[in-house]
Amino acid sequence: NAGVTQTPKFQVLKTGQSMTLQCAQDMNHEYMSWYRQDPGMGLRLIHYSVGAGITDQGEVPNGYNVSRSTTEDFPLRLLLAAPSQTSVYFCASRRQGYTGELFFGEGSRLTVL
Amino acid sequence: GNSVTQMEGPVTLSEEAFLTINCTYTATGYPSLFWYVQYPGEGLQLLLKATKADDKGSNKGFEATYRKETTSFHLEKGSVQVSDSAVYFCALSDPLDNAGNMLTFGGGTRLMVKP
Secondary structure, eight states: OOOEEEEOSEEEEOTTOOEEEEEEESSOOSEEEEEEEOTTSOEEEEEEEEETTEEEEOSSOTTEEEOOSSSSBOOEEESSOOGGGOEEEEEEEEOTTOTTOOEEOOOEEEEEO | OOEEEEOOSOEEEETTOOEEEOEEEEOSSOOEEEEEEEOTTSOEEEEEEEOSTTOEEEETTEEEEOBTTTTBOOEEESSOOGGGOEEEEEEEEOTTTGGGTSEEEOOOEEEEEEO
16 A cells, blocks of 8 residues: 655755656545645645646745656656755545545655855 | 744653643644654654544543644643653644645654653
């Protein structure tokens, strides 16, 4: 029972580089989302998706892109990394209708130099 | 907009002590309320929830009551263990806010339990 799987767990980038954080879930959840966690600020929603082909912006979407081509996968792309994007990123999913009952991955720690 | 305010940490307790972590909220509608726990090196896990006023959520000895009159959802446990050491997050989901698709989290409270 894998649940929500994120890769990589750690990544160091230089300013201006691009990368993709991968997220996959095997629970057939319709809803998937990306959060960033910064000290003292809790978690903030970046983007979310309510199903394949549907994505929407969260609270802090600037600098990030997402797509949802399958139910299982929801990658997060950083096109031009900036030091302000240094953070821990969490992918989370839930069944539609179970508002707030999220299943989280273990997180990806990103450092942008 | 919606917001969740938690007490600043860290909270340091001895084993078997009583725990209270305060949480208050501001919301436009009638939100559902949640407590999540994050153990070191792991993602968040749902601990308990309450969906309407006066509901009490409970799990693993933890309890929280949805108090609409004080807009609060304080987390309590009668006797903490070292294994309860973690960061606790209060959160809300407001159906009037984008159909509940945007969960709002508090800043988290770190609990440290000493043997």
